[in-house]
Amino acid sequence: MPVDIIQSFFLIFTGAAALAAVALFTRQPLIVAYILIGCAFGPHGLKLVHDAALLAEIGEIGIIFLLFLVGLDLPPSKLKHMLGKAVVTALASSVVFFAIGFGVMAAFGFPVIEACVVGVACMFSSTILGIKLLPTTVLHHRHTGEIVISLLLLQDLVAVVALLLLGGFEGGALGTTLTVVVALPLVVGVAFAGVRYFIEPLLKRFDVFQEFTFLLAIGWCLGIGSVSHWLNLSWEIGAFVAGVSLANSLIAPYITENLRPLRDFFLVLFFFAVGAAIDPVVLLDVWMPALLLAVVVIAGKPLVFRGLLRWRAEPSGVATEIGYRLGQCSEFSLLLTYVATAIISADAAHIVQGATVLTLLVSSYLVIFRYPSPIAVSKALRRD
Numbered sequence: 001m002p003v004d005i006i007q008s009f010f011l012i013f014t015g016a017a018a019l020a021a022v023a024l025f026t027r028q029p030l031i032v033a034y035i036l037i038g039c040a041f042g043p044h045g046l047k048l049v050h051d052a053a054l055l056a057e058i059g060e061i062g063i064i065f066l067l068f069l070v071g072l073d074l075p076p077s078k079l080k081h082m083l084g085k086a087v088v089t090a091l092a093s094s095v096v097f098f099a100i101g102f103g104v105m106a107a108f109g110f111p112v113i114e115a116c117v118v119g120v121a122c123m124f125s126s127t128i129l130g131i132k133l134l135p136t137t138v139l140h141h142r143h144t145g146e147i148v149i150s151l152l153l154l155q156d157l158v159a160v161v162a163l164l165l166l167g168g169f170e171g172g173a174l175g176t177t178l179t180v181v182v183a184l185p186l187v188v189g190v191a192f193a194g195v196r197y198f199i200e201p202l203l204k205r206f207d208v209f210q211e212f213t214f215l216l217a218i219g220w221c222l223g224i225g226s227v228s229h230w231l232n233l234s235w236e237i238g239a240f241v242a243g244v245s246l247a248n249s250l251i252a253p254y255i256t257e258n259l260r261p262l263r264d265f266f267l268v269l270f271f272f273a274v275g276a277a278i279d280p281v282v283l284l285d286v287w288m289p290a291l292l293l294a295v296v297v298i299a300g301k302p303l304v305f306r307g308l309l310r311w312r313a314e315p316s317g318v319a320t321e322i323g324y325r326l327g328q329c330s331e332f333s334l335l336l337t338y339v340a341t342a343i344i345s346a347d348a349a350h351i352v353q354g355a356t357v358l359t360l361l362v363s364s365y366l367v368i369f370r371y372p373s374p375i376a377v378s379k380a381l382r383r384d
Contacts, residue, residue: 008049011041012272027368029129029360031331034268035353038275049276062266063335064239065259068221070127070156071243072256086147089308090154094123096304100296105348108289114348117340120162121352122297124330127152129360133325133373144318147309148325159332160240166340183231187238191224191245203251210258217255218262220246234339274334274353282350290354294329297359298366301327321371328363329356 019033041048101122105115130152134145199220206212221242228238246252283290302323309319333356337349367373 004051008051011048012037013268015041016268016272027364029126029132029364031126031128031271032357032360034271035275035278035357038272039278039280040275042272042276042278044276044279044281049272058266058269060235060266060270062263062268062270064221064225064235065263065266066331067160067236067240068243069256069259069263070153070160071240071245072247072252074153074157074244075247075252077248086150086154089305089312090151090158092308093151093301093304094155094158097122097297097301100300101293104289104293104296105351110348114344117166117336117344118293118348118352120166121333121336121356122293122329123162124155124159124332125152125301125326126328126330126360126363127156128331129328129364130325133364133367133371135372135374144321147314147318147322151305151322151326155330156332159330159336160237162332162336163234163236163339166336166343183228183233184237187224187228187231187233187241188245190227191241194220194224195245195249199246200249203249207251213251213254214258217246217259271331271334274338278350278353279346282346283354286347286351287354290351291358293351293355294358294362297329297355298327298362324363324366324370327366328359 015037016034019037020030022028023030023033039045043050098119100119102115102119105118106112110118130148134148199216202216203213221239224242224245225235225238228241229235246255249255302320305323305326306316306319309322310316314322329352333352337344337352341349
């Protein structure tokens with residue numbers, strides 16, 4: 001078994017590196033390269049990687065760290081500021097995008113529960129792609145970048161709630177109520193008390209030891225995740241709460257920067273596992289709804305965001321650019337299908353996966369050919 005894992009890691013990361021180089025040359029998001037290498041090497045492709053289930057479990061750690069880092073970037077003061085400026089746009093757009101996904105699935109005769117899950121999956125734009133295509137020195141500290149990041153973070157919050165409702169609890173309606181009313185506040189209380197009386201004193205005393213800070217952050221993330229899991233919430237919800245509880249710490253930016261490589265390592269495995277789960281035979285059976293969903297998302301999201309932002313008195317150019325930057329499905333869309341495997345069919349999951357990959361591809365082209373980005377085709381638009 002260890003030999004199989006080492007061989008699998010070699011194939012995954014070597015193949016991903018090679019395909020990522022091709023993706024960069026063609027101005028594609030790297031997520032797509034990871035998914036495609038999963039399709040090629042997984043059980044439905046060349047069958048070079050046998051234990052896709054094990055890799056999916058390992059890859060879930062990447063999602064845990066992703067939500068931990070999202071939480072680290074959401075101190076309460078920032079949440080309050082975001083709620084004041086972007087909440088109307090975020091919530092109104094989420095309702096419209098849910099209706100789009102639900103409508104496409106209902107038109108093809110899918111059950112209500114599957115149409116609802118796909119509708120939720122359409123509510124989010126890609127945080128990874130959106131941030132990657134923002135020039136660091138040009139937009140991050142300007143108005144456009146502020147709106148993009150605020151909307152993405154608010155969508156991440158909605159995605160966390162969706163994950164809780166879809167896969168973060170066990171039992172029926174009573175179990176759901178008890179989880180939300182009792183377990184979640186308990187996890188939040190433990191996390192914030194732990195930071196105040198345990199984490200912060202340790203950081204103040206030993207913050208000069210970078211290795212200790214790194215280990216403490218990982219231990220805190222997985223520790224609160226364990227408490228959350230023990231209370232029938234998900235590991236991911238616990239990781240998010242752990243991040244928020246640390247967000248006001250002076251060490252939060254350092255932890256964020258140093259955990260990114262570890263998160264990216266596991267995210268490669270997660271997206272490989274997503275690709276490995278895609279069966280081309282099933283995808284061919286549902287190509288029509290997948291393609292229609294992708295087209296509607298690509299055409300609809302820029303228009304919806306532009307309309308809502310113009311209603312909020314944003315300039316036409318800013319509103320249009322933000323719409324294009326957020327005009328795709330998200331990595332959270334893929335995660336939702338992963339979490340919701342018990343309640344949706346393989347057909348529904350493949351529709352979301354196929355549509356997500358298509359929107360990531362097309363959206364990246366629409367941005368890099370029109371607006372400043374680090375990987376713009378035109379030198380006049382290339383900004384870092």
